Amino acid sequence: MQATRDFSHYVRDLGSGVSHIDLAVEGVSCAGCMSKIERGLSALPDVTLARVNLTDRRVALEWKQGTLDPARLIDRLAELGYKAYPFERVQAEALETEQAGFLLRCLGVAAFGAMNVMMLSVPVWSGNVTDMIPEQRDFFHWLSALIALPAVAYSGQPFFRSALRALRARRTNMDVPISIGIVLALGMSVMETIHHAEHAYFDAALMLLTFLLAGRYLDQSMRRRTRAVAGNLAALKAETATKFVGTDEICEVPIAAVQAGDVVLLRPGERSAVDGSVIEGQSKIDQSLITGETLPVKAGPGTAVYAGALNLSGALRVRVAAASEGTLLAEIGRLLDNAVQARSRYVQLADRASRLYAPIVHAAALLTMLGWVVFGASWHDAIVAAIAVLIITCPCALGLAIPAVQTVVSGALFRSGVLLNSGDAIERLAEVDRVVFDKTGTLTLAELDVANAVDIPQAEFELAGRVALSSHHPVAAAVARASGARKPLAGMEEVAGQGVRGYVGELEVRLGRPSFCGADRLANEILCRDPEASVVAFRHGEACHVLAVRQLLRADAAAALATLTRAGIAIEILSGDREPAVKHTAQLLGIHEWRAGVTPADKIARIEDLKRQGLKVMMVGDGMNDAPALAAAHVSMSPVSATHLSQATADLVFLGNRLAPVVAAVGLSRKALRVMRQNLWLAAGYNLLAVPLAIAGLATPLVAAAAMSGSSLLVILNALRAHRGVKELS
Amino acid sequence: MEVLVILVPLALMLGLVGLAAFLWSLKNGQYDDLEGAGWRAIAEDEPVREKQIL
The missing domain is CATH 2.70.150.10 (Calcium-transporting ATPase, cytoplasmic transduction domain A)
Structure with missing residues (x-):
């Protein structure tokens, strides 16, 4: 039964007779691949556009409607040596792309305003100490206002909106002092301009916005990029279902096209x-x-x-x-909801800092105003001094301190094979002192493998693999994969429930149950040593071998766990598997804490128990039964082979067949948290120096400009140090 | 100093043209693939244009 492939679900009709499809492509990493793919696809007749996006590893394709089957494009890419598959742009990714675009527009407007206002401010600063007449100064100030007011009204939107949201919910966040600072700076500058005063702070407000928007944009583009990669990985799994379209007619369709x-x-x-x-x-x-x-x-x-x-x-x-049916799923869904609600109580470092910061700053401004009045200054001068305090303490460096580090670290994580689902996961990961591993698919690989391949002569093993290609059984598939066989043998016959047999030259070959190959004694010997394995026998003439097939431990599991232990992190296993299997793995890895046969509810209970003991728990798991525990833990990680639900729940997803990314992530996050704290102290230290100047009324616009850009640069430079953290643990 | 009345608006106009160009390029999708754009600059030939000649 050869099924047809139907990708029409992914094709968009652009109107005017043009169809469009986006494909995720594996292995596009250089300029060479880019032109090879574009040239190869453009050579197809009727293709009107083939453009590779190297950042997102995707190809956009357009062709004349009805002339091409999208499957043909995927085959063409396969001929060129690239695995490709259409992907469905998830809602979250589309939203993030849109937000990144908006931030970039805001950044453009703010930077334009800042440059032009600065161009007008420098003559005022130098004119104030030489021979500028007040009329000229007023002219420059009015021009600055003309640029600054609309520019801030547009580019300040991300901050104003977020601040309003926080205030409505009766909370404060970093955006509240930022918004207050900017609005007051502009308001005071307009008043001062009306009164022909010497100082206006239009440039400070715009420069602040430019720096902060740059930080926001970096943060956003980092998240967008990981989201795009995660989308590609999901697409390249190429999950299809064989759907019945008639009573006996089948068609291979992408998962997204299957309905309840x-x-x-x-x-x-x-x-x-x-x-x-x-x-x-x-x-x-x-x-x-x-x-x-x-x-x-x-x-x-x-x-x-x-x-x-x-x-x-x-x-x-x-x-x-339908998604809600099924008892196990419903149970897991319910546990998951509870756990997710409980977790949202975590307060990010940035918000904790701003909760401390905002009241202190606002109190300082109030005291400055009162102080000036007490010492006999006019209300006007007192208010100007107070606002100067707010402008100079406006948390420019503080607003960059954490996003800058997050951006640098997520880039480093990306290079070590870890994708970040949520930005604040870095802070939580750094605090971890207990790691709970699932066994199946996490400590071991999800796919079956041949455990005793080294005991079997290479030539025999390869032959066994070629025989195995004729069988659909998963154990046979594992043998074929492990041996690297590609060419199936002709004339093989499958005996249902027994195995495969056929002839190679004069000799009969058989692959299947031990009894089918007359290898019961040998199989029993292997089962005695390794009771968890599935055995498959191979007979070639008189020679007979038994292969033990099982889920193997990840190659570097022992080393990775040892590194974590040395870093002061205790490790335990929570598995839904039976006791002997879990015990065997725990002994191999030297782990003393393990529990077998646990249900999803038991896993949560154990994690809650550890949390009550004051431990910060990281859960690493891949199964659907792990999803609630992943949400309940302080921070969580999934391998990329995990079920959809677990990957969506986990804070971080790691790629590849090794556990090394888990270790790297812990190392990098610890380093990152240290740099974040340093950055907060740097920002605080800057304020300690600058605030006395503002209180004394010495903070001229020039001082504000120099101090703010200086501290922002310092924080960014310090953040760049965060990308080296793997050494931390070894 | 009367020349400022011409020079300052002129400077602002030039700035606005730059801003408009930036916003246009953003809308045109020129910042969608910064990594690829860097490589395209040094690629030997433009494959898409080659197709149009054929």
């Missing part, structure tokens, strides 16, 4: 991409990705099947369920 009530076919060896229940067929399914349990369970009509379940033996017809 559809019937899909789940062949042996396939992973289910949907949730639903079996309506026809008998099989065994491996639910290790969902429950952590590695032993297969029986499936027949009525059995619930979840996304991620691996079908082992017979073909199944599955009716797709």
Whole structure:
């Protein structure tokens, strides 16, 4: 049954007879790939646009409507050597792209205003000490106001909106003192200009906005980029379902096009991409990705099947369920909601700093005003001095102190193979002193592998792999993958429930159950040593070998855990798998704290228990049963092979087959937190120097400009040091 | 000093033209792929234009 592929779900109609599709492409990393792909795709007739985006690793394609099947474009990319797949732009990513664009427009307007007002301010500063006449100064001040007022009204929107939101919710955040400072600076400057005064602070307000917007934009573009990469990874998994379009007619469609009530076919060896229940067929399914349990369970009509379940033996017809159906899912969803609500109580470092900062600054301004009046100054002079205090303390450096570090560190994390889902995860990760690992798919790899490959002669192993290519069974697929075999043998015959047999030259080859190959004794010996493995026997003439197939530990698991332990982090395992399997893994890795057979609710209970002991817990897990625990933990991480739900819940996602990114993330975040604290102290130190000047009434616009840009640069330079943190732990 | 009446508005106009150009380029998607744009500048030929000649 050869199914057709249908990508029409992803094609957008641009009007005027042009169709558009966006593809995520794997392995585009250089200019060479870029021109190779663009040239290769443009060579197809009727393709009107082929443009690679190297930042997002995507290709935008347009062609004359109805002339091309999008599958043809994907095949063409495969011919060129690139794996590609259409992706669905998630709502969050579209929103973030839009916000990044708006911030960039604001930044452009603010920078334009700042440059032009500065051009007008420098003559005033130099004129004030030489021979400028008051009329000229007023003219320059009015011109500055003309530029500054509309520029601030437009480019200050991100801050004003956020400050209003916070005030309405009766909270304060960093944007409240920023907005107050900017509005007062402008208001006072206009008043001073009307009264022909010497000093106006239009340039200070605009420069402040420019610096802060640059920080915001960097922060935003870092988040947008990780979101784009995560979107690509999801797309390149290329999850499709085989949907019944008639009674016996099937069609391969992308997951996004499958709806509740559809019937899909789940062949042996396939992973289910949907949730639903079996309506026809008998099989065994491996639910290790969902429950952590590695032993297969029986499936027949009525059995619930979840996304991620691996079908082992017979073909199944599955009716797709709506998201809310299914007891396990509903239970996990409920636990997840509770855990997410509990977590939102964490207050970010920046907000904690601003809660301390804003009252002190506003009190200082008030005291300055009262002080001046007490010492006999006019109300006008007193108010001017007080506003000068607010302008000079406007948290320019403070506003940059944390976003700058986050941007630098997320770039470094990205290079070590870690994607950041939420910006404040860095702060939380740095505080971790306990790591809870799931076993299946986290400490071990999700895919099966051959454990005793080194005991088998290379030539025999390769032959076994080629025989295995003729079988759909997941264990056989693991043998084929491990041996690297690519060419299937001709004339192989599959014996249902037993294995595969055929002839190579004169000799018979068999691959399958030990009894099928007459290797029971050998298989028992291996099972005695490694009770968790699945065994598959291979007979080639008289020679006979037994392969132990199991989920292997990640290659650097022991080393990574040892590094974490040395850094003062205690480690434990919480697994839904059976006791012997978990015990075996724990012994291999030298972990004394482990629990087996735990349910999602038990996992949360254990994490809450650890939290009550005052420990900051990081949960690392991949299964659907881990999702609530991931949300409950102080901070959480998932491998990229994890289920959708876990990846969406985790704060960080790590790539690749090694655990090293987990260690790197802890190291980098610790360094980052230190640099963030330093930055906050630098910003505070600057205020200690500048505030006395403002209180004394010596903070002229020139002093304000120099002090603010100086402190911002200092903070940014310090943030650049944060990208080296891996050494921290070793 | 009367020349300021001409020079200052002229300077501002030039600045506004720059701002307009920036906003146009932003809307035109020229900041969507900063990494790729850097490489395109030193690429040997423009593949898309090559297609139009054919």
